[in-house]
Amino acid sequence: MGNSCIHVERPAKNGYEKKRKMPCTSAYVYAEEKDYGVRQRPRLEGQDRDVEEVRLKIDGLNGSDMAAFHALTRKDILWFLERSLSDKEKIHSRGIRRIERKAYMLSNTANVHPYLSLHVVTWNMNGKVACEDLGKLVGGRGESSLDLYVIGLQEVPNCINATSLIxxxxxxxxxxxxxxxxVSLQLFIFARTVMRPFINDVRVDKVGIGGLGGVVRRHKGAVGVAFKYKHTSFLFIACHLSPHESNVGERNVQYQRICHAIFSKARRSPNGTSNINLSPACKTAVGQSDVVVWLGDLNYRIEGNRKSVSFLINQNHQKLLRAKDQLCREAERGEIFHGFCEGPLSFRPTYKYDIGTDNYDTSAKERVPSWTDRILYKVKNNNIKADVQEYDCIDSIKTSDHRPVKALLTIHLAKQLVK
Structure with a gap:
């Protein structure tokens, strides 16, 4: 992968690349410095023998025989830790904390490489009220199993409370x-509750670059969330850039503006106007963060007329479509997203659909189908590795003229012992 362009995996020769499933996720749970020793606790009601054996193995551990804990699988640990709150309340609270502490220590011993699993989604809602579809972005209730859920929304109607729905x-x-x-540009980060004590220095920011009025105020710009998970800094940026095929240069400028303004204290003059000093990339939050995930309606288009692009889509000519994609072209030229990576564009363009159908725009404008909705990522050094497990659109959601796009990422963190 070249540092100046986006790395895109080659799609399958015939047709779209087959989806890949996410591997079993890790258990990151609350840890305490103190050890209260081994205590007997009552069993859960209805607890089977296998789970009881897991509990007994955990109870018998101490600092010198931690290696024995490797006999337990992550699945066993997750099953036990993810019992409902009502079941957990039947166990002595200190005992639960000890189990969680031991599970956390396992994931951070020298022989284990810790990682985080991320579910990232971007969706332009087109101002439509779609409460049920917001829940579908993360899967049905009880299906969630990943460490972090990152949801970026554009053109959100005023009446939607996305936080509670998700x-x-x-x-x-x-x-x-x-x-x-x-306003209508929103970003939400959700984490396993047991991870929360290890997430600190949480900050939010926003950068406005203009917008339109109307029923839905289609604000353009970016919103960001930054935090540290243990010793690793994360930055998430969700943006909405200017539309139309001819505005590629304007989008490039907006990208640069966001890069240098997000989490920059000196970006505005006293009268509130923009005052951005385009410092080297390494001085920006984007350049300094260990892991950066950038998502949103970037509005880069596939160049060409409607007829030719539709033909390439129907024939699954992904390589030719990618060659016409403005974002890929500009990244390869070094204009935008230096050092970022993207999964394979093996799904159909996500804009513009007739609402409620699988048909691309049949209005008089006949917009050229394009990959306007994207998820990109960057890691700062070789001690951290990111893998794309899945990159796809969510075709089952049809209440907007955009299809949501999701990415399942695994972030392999640097090995560190619990201190």
């Missing part, structure tokens, strides 16, 4: 880390 879909094992909102 939390309800995730279930009781997740909590809101942060929400960054600029």
């Amino acid at each position: 939390l309800n879909a995730l279930g009781g094992n997740y909590s809101l880390v942060a929400a960054s909102v600029m």
Whole structure:
């Protein structure tokens, strides 16, 4: 992968690349410095023998025989830790904390490479009220199993309370880390509740670059959330850039503006106007963060007329479509997204659809189908690795003229012992 362009995996030769499933996720749970020793606790009602054996193995551990804990699988640990709150309340609270502490220590011993699993979604709602579809962005209630859920929304109607709708879909094992909102442009980060004590220095920011009025105020710009998870800094940016095929240069300028303004204290003059000093990329939050995930309606288009682009889509000519994609072209020229990566564009362009159908725009404008909705990521150094497990659109959601796009990412963190 070249540092000056987006790395895109080659699609399958015939047809769209087959989806890949996410591997089993890690258990990051609350840890305490103190050890209260081994205590006997009552069993859960209805607890089977296998789970009881897991509990007994955990109870018998101490600092010198931690290696024995490797006999337990992550699945066993997750099953036990993710019992409902009502079941957990039947166990002595100190005992639960000890189990969670031991599970956390396992994921951070020298022989284990810790990682985070991320579910990232971007969706332009087109001002439509779609409460049920917001829940579908993260899967049905009880189906969630990843560490972080990152949801970026554009053109959100005023009457929508996205936080509560998404939390309800995730279930009781997740909590809101942060929400960054600029009218209709919104970004939400949710994490496993047991991870929350290790997420600190949480900050939010926003950068406006203009917008339109109307029933839905289609604000353009970016919102961001930054935090540290243990020793690793994360930055998430959700943006909405200017539309239309001819405005590629304007989008490039907006990208640069966001890069240098997000989480920059000196970006505005006293009278509120823009005062951005385009410092080197390494001086920006984007350049300094260990992991950056950038998502949103970037509005870069596939160049060409409607007829030729539709033919390439129907024939699954992904390589030719990608060659016409403005974002890929500009990144390869070094104009935008230096050092960022993207999964394979193996799904159909996500804009513009006739609402409620699988048909591209049949209005008089006949907009050229394009990959306007994207998710990109960047890691700062070789001690951290990011893998794309899945990159796809969500075709089942048809209430907008955009299809949501999701990415399942695994972030392999640097090995560090619990201190």
